[in-house]
Amino acid sequence: MQTIDIDKVSNFIRAQGPNTRIYLGADSSRYKVNGAWWAEYTVAIVVHIDGRHGCKIFGEITRERDYDQKASKPSMRLMNEVYRVSEMFQRLATVLEDRPVEVHLDINPNEMHGSSCVVQQAIGYIRGTCNVIPMVKPDAFAASYAADRLKGLRVA
Numbered sequence: 001m002q003t004i005d006i007d008k009v010s011n012f013i014r015a016q017g018p019n020t021r022i023y024l025g026a027d028s029s030r031y032k033v034n035g036a037w038w039a040e041y042t043v044a045i046v047v048h049i050d051g052r053h054g055c056k057i058f059g060e061i062t063r064e065r066d067y068d069q070k071a072s073k074p075s076m077r078l079m080n081e082v083y084r085v086s087e088m089f090q091r092l093a094t095v096l097e098d099r100p101v102e103v104h105l106d107i108n109p110n111e112m113h114g115s116s117c118v119v120q121q122a123i124g125y126i127r128g129t130c131n132v133i134p135m136v137k138p139d140a141f142a143a144s145y146a147a148d149r150l151k152g153l154r155v156a
Contacts, residue, residue, distance in 0.1 A: 001061055001062055001063060002059065002060060002061040003060055003062075004043075004045070004058055004059070004060040004088075006091050006092070008058075009045055009047075009058050009092065010092060010094070010095045012047060012056065012058075013047055013092070013095045013096075013099070014095055016047065016049055016050065017049070017050045018098070018099070019050045019051045019052075019100075020047060020048060020049055020050055020051065020099060021047075021048040021051050021099070021100045021101075021102070022045065022046070022047055022048070022092075022096055022099055022100070022101045022102070023044075023045075023046040023048065023101075023102050023103075023104060023141070023142035023146070024043070024044070024045055024046075024085050024088055024089055024092075024101070024102070024103050024104065024142060025043070025044050025046070025085060025103070025104035025105070025106065025140060025141070025142030025143030025144070025146055025147045026041060026042065026043045026044070026081040026082070026084050026085040026088075026105070026106065026143055026147055027041075027042050027044075027081065027106045027143050027144070027147035027148045027151060028040060028041045028042070028077050028078075028080065028081050028106075029151065030066050030068075030071065030074070030077060036065060037065065037066040037067070037068070038063055038064070038065055038066055039063070039064060039065075039066035039077050039080065040061060040062070040063050040151065041061065041062050041063070041064075041080060041081060041084050042059055042060070042061050042147045042148070042150050042151040043059065043060045043061075043084050043085055043088050043147065044057055044058070044059050044142055044143070044146040044147035044150050045057065045058040045059070045088065045092070046142050046146050051100075057146055057150065059146075059147070059150035060088070061150070061151065062084070064080075071114075072114045073114050073117045074114060074115070074117075075117050075118045078106075078107060078115055078117075078118045078122065079118055079121065079122065079125075081105070081106060081143075082105060082118075082122045082125050082126065083125075085103055085104075085105070085126070085143075086103075086125065086126060086129045086130055089101075089103060089129070089130045089132075090129070090130075101132060102132065102134075102135055102142070103126050103130055103132050103134040103135070104134065104135045104136075104139075104140035104141060104142035104143040104144070105122050105123075105126070105134050105135070105136050105137075105140055105143055106137065106140060106143035106144055106147070106148075107119050107122055107136045107137060107140075108136065108137040109136055109137070115137075119136060122134070122136075123136070
């Protein structure tokens with residue numbers, strides 16, 4: 001597991017100019033250990049400095065049992081991603097309130113994809129808890145790329 005130092009992230013965001021954009025996203029992967037399914041969740045915070053000067057990415061990785069019955073419709077795991085990104089938004093709320101912020105969900109609204117099983121529930125949850133309209137695939141780069149990349153860079 002890799003946890004975020006929320007004070008370090010908050011201080012970094014405070015030190016940036018008012019045009020700095022913040023993107024929050026989450027991704028997960030499922031794997032089996034000794035016959036039990038587990039999920040590894042990655043939450044990414046992308047701080048786009050002044051909206052044009054590059055970015056800094058912070059990340060957090062957690063693991064827990066995955067109880068989804070169908071791998072093709074991973075509703076519990078996907079909603080756990082949504083809960084984690086919402087929680088991170090709440091933890092950073094005081095430094096986010098005057099900045100442009102987007103929440104990105106690694107969910108594809110196309111019914112051909114298993115993640116579509118939670119798209120309305122996930123959007124409603126983020127709208128209710130974060131008061132923002134979340135981005136979903138293909139517009140959710142903080143989830144689809146940043147969190148996915150952090151997951152691959154993790155040091156064991």
